[in-house]
Amino acid sequence: MSTLSYDRSKVDLTNCDREPIHIPGSIQPHGAMIVINGEGLVSFVSENIDRFLGETNRDYLGAELADVVGSTLAHDIANAVARAGSGHIAGVVLKATVGGGQNVADITAHRYEGRTFLEFEQPASVDDTEVALHLTQSLVRRVDVYKEFDPLFNGVARLLRAMLGYDRVMVYRFLHNGAGRVIAEAREPSLNSFFGQHFPVSDIPAQARKLYVKNWVRVIGDASFVPVPLIPNISDGEPPVDLSHAHLRSVSPIHCEYLRNMGVAASMSISIVVDGELWGLIACHHNTPKWLSIPMRVATELFAQYFSLHVAAIEHREQKSAAVATRSRLDAIIAGVNPNDPVEITLQTRLREFSSLIASDGAGLWSRGQWWAYGVAPSQTAVPRLMETVERKAGRYIWETQDLQAETGDLGEYGTRVAGLLAIPISVSSPDFLIFFRSEEAHQIEWAGEPAKNEEVTEAGRRLTPRGSFNTWREDVRHRSLPWTNADMVVADAIRGYVRDVMLSHNDATEEQREKNENQRKLLNSELNHRVKNILALVKSIATQTGANAESVDDYARSFEGRLRALSYAHDQSFSGTEGGELRGLIDAEAGMHRFSKMPDRIKIVGGPIGLTERAFGVFALLLHEMMTNAAKYGSLSVPSGRLDISWTAADNGDCRLDWVESGGPEVRPPTRRGFGSNLIEKTVAHDLGGTVDIDFAREGLRAQIVVPSHHLRAVADGRHDPEEALAALDRPLDGLRVLLVEDQSLIAMDTEELLKSLGADAIAVAPSVDTALELISEQELECAVLDLNLGGSTSEKVARELDRRDIPYVFATGYRDGISIPNGFSDIPVVRKPVSEQALAAAIIEAIRGRQSASMRQGDG
Structure with missing residues (x-):
């Protein structure tokens, strides 16, 4: 090992940065290539195409593909490209018969920039298609258990080395300055370790990094290969053949020299892409030439995409946790701030x-x-x-x-x-x-070899050669x-x-803000003037109609006072800043005057918190006053034994249905004439709100059903969310709900989370295990839960019992089609079957919430 303090002012530009590695004009020799132009004719072939097609010295240029490989295979290739979809994604044809039946090839085909690229490779000696499938499945299942970076990267290095057979597998993360650091490694014991060492940013030029984002997997079968050129050469004015997405694309000779200096004969790079940026690489090195078959590469590519998503999920979760913790600490720091201080x-x-x-x-x-x-x-x-x-x-x-x-x-x-x-x-x-x-x-950075390149002067100009030694260099910083x-x-x-x-x-209000404040003041004055005129007109109408139907001055005074009191209550609510009011508060206020201390339960009110818009609140204030007054004068509240039951529920379409039931009072007779009160009760709901009022003058007691359309309902004024209100009052059935989702399969969890969001859920906490779920239950205020019944080797029964203890409604999700999987004691819990549909999930959650509320009310009655 050596110690280095080097001068950063030396030349650090490389001809690598200018090398057009995406248009090398050649391919690696373990395969062959045919390029089809936009007219469907062969425009380029690799010089070794005869190796697969078996016809020496044949001129393929300008021919249709069917004439080259046969109509059946041409049709199969066209279908493969179509199945792959638009863009540069490759379609695959395995074990295709080529060369007049003399050869077999695995073929990939992709479109890019108006051309179609066919790549021919020798199939593996043993059919590894099933092996590739199991490889992907095994890697994904094993990696999914890791929820933190260190065990994840160490685990994936060991898994890939064991399953792909490379001598060394390194996980390489890019740092803030573009350099990379080896953060995990699995290697053959005789090899020196690169763990913890840094690689300079110049090791991977900018254009190479772009290609790593485009290609999830990059294989170099032999670092000493001799490139096979594409023929014919590009004519003047013709665009070069862009091999950005070709598996067989040739490799920069500088990079091959770099690998050989490193003692590497073959390599494979797996990209880690997070949020569209190259986050890192998984570098696989082998001491002898090594190729991966197309099925194994496809499997590796699928794993690379999943692994990148897994890395992104962990990173985002860590970032979210850090942000939440920071805001919590900031709350503590800012607590007690005097708003008047600068x-x-x-x-x-x-x-x-x-x-x-x-x-x-x-x-x-x-x-x-x-x-x-x-x-x-x-x-x-x-x-x-x-x-x-x-x-x-x-x-x-x-x-x-x-x-x-x-x-x-x-x-x-x-x-x-x-x-x-x-x-x-x-x-x-x-x-x-x-x-x-x-x-x-002051510290030291360990580099894999001296990061400063040696400058070499050639006929083409200055050239910085890759370093020849990868022994550890330490830089004093x-x-x-x-x-x-x-x-x-x-x-x-x-x-x-x-x-x-x-x-x-x-901040103090700026001139612009003061102008806005002045405009707002004028607007409020105008609105106040408008409201006062409307109120005066309404009072005048009430006075006129009350006087026309009064039997005496005292009757007029009592009726007029009561109606003004109801109007005043609604008016207070409209100016309270709440833009309406809560239905229960309005009913309680009106019913309070008719409850007797000896019979406090003669008026029973049942219903969840539902808010009314300002318009609906004013209508209900007058309507309820009339109905309470009539019940006290003529109905059940006119005698001590009478009862009044008022309840409201949510209809399926989101409307609110209020039921008014009188009992125990005098025998009811239909009215012989219709006064102002009767007209007000029956007509205002229909005229002002578009609702309905149905009145039944049953002998045993008056019954009424009032329906208020959903657009006149709103969230309760105190800001506390009630699930039943959300289901009744809003378009989205789960609007604003705070939901716990317990699901151990990440893809199913993501799908279910999207369903919950589309149904209106506000905050969704996702837990992959029982322990995580219990932790979230203890930390967060939850309103319902969706529990995957079977969590790998355990069940969510423990989570369900904790939710029962906290009186939180929940539903089970299961893939079983019978009731055998439901534990004893949970037969009354709603169940949705996988795959879960939006309608089934919404219906089950609504059922769970209503069931829990009904149980709570029964306990309260008892």
Whole structure:
């Protein structure tokens, strides 16, 4: 091993960066190629095509594919391309008979840039199609158990080496500066380890990284191969043959030299792509030439896509957890803030607490041209120049550097005490920043060989040759801090969003905001004037109609006062800022005057919290007053033994149905005339709300059914969500529900989660195991759950019992078609069968919620 402190000012540009590796004009020799143009004619073939087609010196150019491989195979290839869909995805034809029946080939075919590419390869000596299928299944099932990065990467390295037979498998992650680091390795014992070592960014040029994003799997069967050219040569003006998506695409000779210097005879690279970016690679190396058959490559490609999704899921989960934890800590930091204090005071007095959110040695606040600092920070005289750099580099985005000396050119101020910086813009209207600082962290980086390339002068110009040794080199790093990690950036983003919210809530109103406030004031005055006129008109109408039907002055006064009181209650609600009110509160207020202390239960009210719009609330205030008054004067409430039952439920279409049932009162006789009260009861719901009122003057007691359309219903005013209200009042049956989904199969979990979202669920917590589910139940406020009954080697029975204990409704999901799988004691729980449909899932959850509510009401009655 050697130790290196090298001069970074040396040449570090490579001719690799300029090499057009996607148009090499040749292929690897273990296969052959035919290129078909847009007219369906052969335009290029590889020089070794006779190896498969068996006709020496035949001129294939300009021929139709059917004339070259036969009409049957041409038809099969066309179908394979069609099945693969549009774009560059390859279709596959296995064990095709070619060369007049003398040869057998595995063929892949894909379209790209107006051409169709056919790649011929020798099939494996043993049929490995079934092996490839089992390989994919086994890899996916085994990898799925890993929920954290370290065991995941170590596990996948061991699994791929065991199943694919390479001498070394490395998991390689790209760092913030483009260099890579080996984070997991499985190898043949005689090989030296690369674990923990770094590879410079120049090892994988920019155009190679683009190809790794396009191609999930890249195989080099023999690093010493002799390329097979495509013929004929490209004519002047003709676009080159772009082999970006060809498995057989030839390899840069510089890269082959790199592999040979590394002692590698064959390699395979598996891309790890997260959110469309190259996150890392799985590099497989072998000491002797090695090829993978097409079925095995397809299996590996499918695994690569799944593995990338798995990595993304873990990363996103970790980022979400970090963001949630940060916001929780920020809540604690900002708690007790005086809203009248200037925002700069609020933040600068808490710089110490802010600096603890991200591993740092100090923090600073730049706001409105003023500077406050805590801990390690630049000198006051250096701040103006520093902020010029920060504003230029960051703008509206988070900016970080571990080498502040290089960024500012100030060798005296930075490099030891202050070496790294993370700047977070915290204002949308001015260049204000919260900045974290790190001191120098002198350390060593281990490189797989000397990262500086040797310069070689050739006839083509300067050429940087790949390094010839991969023995460990150690670089002494000075004047730089430890790098800012992805986790640091997630926390920084959470801080940015949170502090911006705080600043917006604290900032004084700008001229534009004051203008908006003035416009709002005028609008409110206009609305108030409009409402007052409407109220006066309504009072006038009530007075006129009440007087026309009154039998005496006292009767007029009582009726008019009662109706005004109901109107006043509705009016108070409309100006309370709630834009309506809750049905139960309205009924309770009106019923309170008719409950006697000796008979508190003579009026029974049953129903979940349902809100009414402002228009519906006003109508109901008058309607309920009339009905209560009539019941007290003529109906069941006119005698001590009488009872009144009021209940409401959700209809299937989302409307609210209210039932009014009187009993135990005087015998009921239909009215001989219709007064103002009767007209108000029967007509206002239909006229103002588009609903219905059905009244039955039964002898034993009056009965009424009132139906309010769903668009006049809304969420309850106190903000607390009720599942029954959501089912009745809103278009989406599960709107706003907080749901726990317990499912051990990730793909089924994703599908079910999407179904729940489409049904309106607001927050969905997904748990793959019993332990995770119990943890989520203890941490979160849940309103219902969907439980996969069979979780691998266990069941979700323990989760169900905990939900019962907490009185949370739930449904079972199972793939079994009978009731055998349902545990004893759970026969009354709704069950949905897999695959789950949207309608079945919604119906089951609604049934569970209503069943739980009914049980609660029965317990309350008892």
